[in-house]
Amino acid sequence: MIDNHGRKSLMTLFLVFGTSTTYGAWDLEGGWVQRLRKYLDQRQFNNPDLYYVVYNLGISGDTSKGMLERFEFETKQRLALRDKGEEVIILICVGVNDSIYNNKTKKNQVDLNKYTSNIEKLIRLAKKYTNKVIFVGNKPIDEKRVDPIPWLDGCSYKKEFVELYDNKIAELCKKNNILFFDVYHTFIKIKNYNKLLTDGVHPSTEGHKIIYEIVRDLLINKKII
Secondary structure, eight states, X not given: OBOTTSOBOOOEEEEEEESHHHHTTTOTTOHHHHHHHHHHHHHHHHOTTOXXXXXXXXXXXXXXXXXXXXXXXXXXXXXXXXOTTOEEEEEEOOOTTTTOEETTTTEESSOHXXXXXXXXXXXXXXXXXXXXXXXXOOOOOOHHHHSSOTTSTTEEOOHHHHHHHHHHHXXXXXXXXXXXXXOHHHHHTSTTGGGGBSSSSSBOHHHHHHHHHHHHHHHHHTTOO
């Protein structure tokens, strides 16, 4: 990439895979990923030697199964024109929709064993493109408002399963030497954290701000940006 001064700057590409929270649902500022983009844009404006591109690849309702099906295609499309040596950073946030519990069948939308297999496959795929793979953990839910889920007949988000699936990702990240950014425990330490959830599962504007700050600060502290 040639900047306004005729100098060549290497680009850093962020590919952020996720669900509706990654997409930015219920935030007038565009969600935590858009906030991260604005922060990186500002760094770029302040330093012409930097050049960042952030792709928000969040899809509402997505699961590890759906993400696995689209991951490689979407990654290849966005890396096709990059220059050799340009850095790629992949962030993945998934699990809360996998954990959805069907009150009739007594099963999760994606059972834990299949979920584990899907995450391990996602890790292997991501490592084909970069050694900077990061999983962003899920936030807690307000069970009183989503058990049952008002917009999904016969199904529930349950605290025990949200925690179980989040802990599984943390375990797999440790096993595979992948960074895991813990969001869950930051939220539950906040008094009345339920007020940060607009409908019991999606974060409010303030909730998105908190997720953004967690991700931004850890990216800085880990010297990734």
